[in-house]
Amino acid sequence: MLPTGKALGGAPANFAYHASRLGEEGWTVSAVGDDSLGREILSLMRGKQLRYIIAVTSEPTGTVEVTLDDSGVPSYIIKEGVAWDNIPFTPDMEALAHRADAVCFGSLVQRMASRESVLRFLNELRPDALKVFDINLRQHYYSKEVLEESLRLADILKINDEEIRTLASLLSLESDATAACRTLISRFGLRLVILTKGAQGSEVITADQVIPQAAGEVQVVDTVGAGDSFTAAFVVAYLRGASLAEAQRLASDTAAYVCSRQGAMPQ
Numbered sequence: 001m002l003p004t005g006k007a008l009g010g011a012p013a014n015f016a017y018h019a020s021r022l023g024e025e026g027w028t029v030s031a032v033g034d035d036s037l038g039r040e041i042l043s044l045m046r047g048k049q050l051r052y053i054i055a056v057t058s059e060p061t062g063t064v065e066v067t068l069d070d071s072g073v074p075s076y077i078i079k080e081g082v083a084w085d086n087i088p089f090t091p092d093m094e095a096l097a098h099r100a101d102a103v104c105f106g107s108l109v110q111r112m113a114s115r116e117s118v119l120r121f122l123n124e125l126r127p128d129a130l131k132v133f134d135i136n137l138r139q140h141y142y143s144k145e146v147l148e149e150s151l152r153l154a155d156i157l158k159i160n161d162e163e164i165r166t167l168a169s170l171l172s173l174e175s176d177a178t179a180a181c182r183t184l185i186s187r188f189g190l191r192l193v194i195l196t197k198g199a200q201g202s203e204v205i206t207a208d209q210v211i212p213q214a215a216g217e218v219q220v221v222d223t224v225g226a227g228d229s230f231t232a233a234f235v236v237a238y239l240r241g242a243s244l245a246e247a248q249r250l251a252s253d254t255a256a257y258v259c260s261r262q263g264a265m266p267q
Contacts, residue, residue, distance in 0.1 A: 002066045002224070007263045008044045009064070010084070011136055014228035014264045015104045017050060018254060022236045027100075028052040029093060029121070031083040031114075037061035038083065048265065053092045059083045072222040072259075073198075078108070078138055085112035089120045097124035102235050106136040110146050122153055130239065134158040134231050137166055144170055151188040157181075158231045161197040181205040192244070194234060194251075196227055202252060204234075204244045213248045216256025225264020230255040 012028055019026035028045070032038030032054055038061040045052050062082035066074050087109070097103070103125060105118055122131060133154035135147070147167065151157065159167065164177045173180035181193040185207050195203045197215075204211040233254035237247035258266060 001063055002222075002263070003068060004262065006040075007224075007265075008041060008048075009225060009264045010062075011106050011134055011228045012104060012109070013050075014225040015134070015232045016052075017048065017265045018229040018232035018258075019236055020050060022233060022254075024236050024239075026051065026232070027096060028054065029087065029096070031055040031057050031059075031087045033057060033059055033061040033083045035061055037063070053090065053096060055083075055088050055090065057083045057086050057088070059086050066224065068222055068224075072220045074222065074224050076138055078141065081112070084109065085114055087114040087117045089117040093117070093121055094124050097121050097129075098126065100125060100129055101239055102130035102132060104132040104134055104231060104235065105150070106134050107142045107146055107150060108136050108138050110150070111141040115146070119153075130155050130235065132156045132158060132231065132235055134228070135163055135167070137163045147171075148188075151184065151190070154188070155191045156194065156235075157184060157188075157190055157192075158194045158196070158227070158234075160227060161195065161200070164195060178203060178205060178210055182207070194231065194248075196230055196255075198223070202230070202248060204248050206244070209244075211245050211248060213245075213252050216252055218256045218260040220259045221262050223259050226255040226258045228264065229258045 016026035016028040032041050034056050059082050062084045063079050065077040068074055110118055131154050133150050164180055168180045173183050181195055193205045199215050201215040202213045230251040234247045234251035237250045
């Protein structure tokens with residue numbers, strides 16, 4: 001629920017949207033309520049020609065109140081006990097997991113019953129499927145246990161400059177963001193960490209290199225969904241065999257475009 005009105009969103013849906021727009025087969029897995037908002041969301045998904053496995057549950061459709069500061073940076077109030085907190089694991093989800101090349105999952109969806117479905121989905125993936133943990137720390141909806149288990153399951157961590165400070169405090173990491181990311185790589189066996197830093201650009205960090213990338217210069221309208229588009233573009237390029245620097249450039253350009261438009265899913 002943006003200052004300008006309702007908009008379809010949520011990190012996984014944003015990720016799937018941008019993966020689809022970049023030419024791949026993106027799927028959103030979630031749940032909505034049996035209510036007018038839920039029906040509107042399914043209609044919007046179909047209108048955007050997005051693929052989805054979305055259960056209809058007895059809980060209300062999830063909403064997020066979004067406010068923007070003078071720089072277009074969002075703050076969120078996330079309603080609890082809603083449909084996407086209770087995503088059931090279904091045969092369709094199992095079939096999707098068996099053929100997926102990559103999955104992007106977060107910590108927010110693991111705050112309630114949906115955690116079991118997330119873990120089952122990850123367990124059903126092929127051994128060579130890429131697991132991307134977009135940490136998405138919001139309000140108080142995370143725990144050390146959930147974060148550590150998610151990091152152990154992941155191949156790639158996507159985190160921003162605010163979240164790395166929170167994680168460093170929680171897991172006793174270095175105060176320097178790059179050093180903290182390196183420790184996460186060694187501690188949890190990650191392939192790499194994507195560290196986004198807003199207007200200061202991004203870093204792709206591996207065990208033996210740090211690749212910096214300046215942010216694209218655009219007139220910012222709002223930054224809602226920019227990080228999700230960055231992750232999607234990076235993963236698409238990475239799966240296509242691009243170098244880390246090439247994947248990062250596509251991701252940076254995609255995120256810059258999203259910042260220059262209203263909403264998380266611009267045309």
